[in-house]
Amino acid sequence: xxxxxxxxxxxxxxxxxxxxxxxxxxxxxxxxxxxxxxxxxxxxxxxxxxxxxxxxxxxxxxxxxxxxxxxxxxxxxxxxxxxxxxxxxxxxxxxxxxxxxxxxxxxxxxxxxxxxxxxxxxxxxxxxxxxxxxxxxxxxxxxxxxxxxxxxxxxxxxxxxxxxxxxxxxxxxxxxxxxxxxxxxxxxxxxxxxxxxxxxxxxxxxxxxxxxxxxxxxxxxxxxxxxxxxxxxxxxxxxxxxxxxxxxx
Numbered sequence: 001x002x003x004x005x006x007x008x009x010x011x012x013x014x015x016x017x018x019x020x021x022x023x024x025x026x027x028x029x030x031x032x033x034x035x036x037x038x039x040x041x042x043x044x045x046x047x048x049x050x051x052x053x054x055x056x057x058x059x060x061x062x063x064x065x066x067x068x069x070x071x072x073x074x075x076x077x078x079x080x081x082x083x084x085x086x087x088x089x090x091x092x093x094x095x096x097x098x099x100x101x102x103x104x105x106x107x108x109x110x111x112x113x114x115x116x117x118x119x120x121x122x123x124x125x126x127x128x129x130x131x132x133x134x135x136x137x138x139x140x141x142x143x144x145x146x147x148x149x150x151x152x153x154x155x156x157x158x159x160x161x162x163x164x165x166x167x168x169x170x171x172x173x174x175x176x177x178x179x180x181x182x183x184x185x186x187x188x189x190x191x192x193x194x195x196x197x198x199x200x201x202x203x204x205x206x207x208x209x210x211x212x213x214x215x216x217x218x219x220x221x222x223x224x225x226x227x228x229x230x231x232x233x234x235x236x237x238x239x240x241x242x243x244x245x246x247x248x249x
Contacts, residue, residue, distance in 0.1 A: 032171070039218075048205045098147065154178075171203070172200060
């Protein structure tokens with residue numbers, strides 16, 4: 001399939017990874033546009049998290065191509081992929097609990113590459129203004145002096161998203177961002193993602209179908225490492241194949 005480069009920020013083509021002969025991801029292709037929220041759903045073991053691991057370089061592909069803004073990610077290290085503009089959040093929030101919200105965000109502020117960039121870093125007005133801006137985006141502007149340990153589970157998830165946003169990635173990947181959240185927190189997270197895609201693309205793995213319906217521009221349903229269905233939430237919800245292998249259970 002020959003797809004024009006300029007339309008897509010991410011092109012995943014023929015992506016395959018085998019573990020001892022088992023294909024966890026099998027000849028997978030999909031394309032993400034700028035300002036798109038792509039949600040990947042599917043039963044446990046479908047290969048959803050493995051896809052994110054392959055895109056961010058945590059797992060090495062057996063074959064295929066992952067192109068981000070015309071850069072082949074499969075040839076790059078994890079840190080190079082981050083510097084290219086791809087941010088990844090894992091299922092469990094990993095914030096620095098002994099530090100305040102402000103300090104967590106400051107620690108994630110891009111300081112340039114290498115030791116010299118870190119040594120030259122200063123907490124100036126530009127840094128403080130950027131931290132304030134991100135804190136407002138993630139609903140934590142009134143908690144900048146609060147230690148992360150005292151945040152709710154949902155607030156810790158937002159903080160980690162903020163720690164990625166402050167690095168200004170053009171593609172943000174989130175693995176089950178609303179797992180364990182209250183109903184109110186899920187609604188605010190949906191609002192947060194709608195804000196985020198105003199100026200970047202997002203890939204989300206999620207099981208909460210109500211949340212998916214709130215945020216998805218496009219949905220990809222995986223089954224046994226392959227695309228079972230793709231399209232709008234309404235389309236995949238009414239796809240007999242999806243109902244049979246996933247939604248029906």
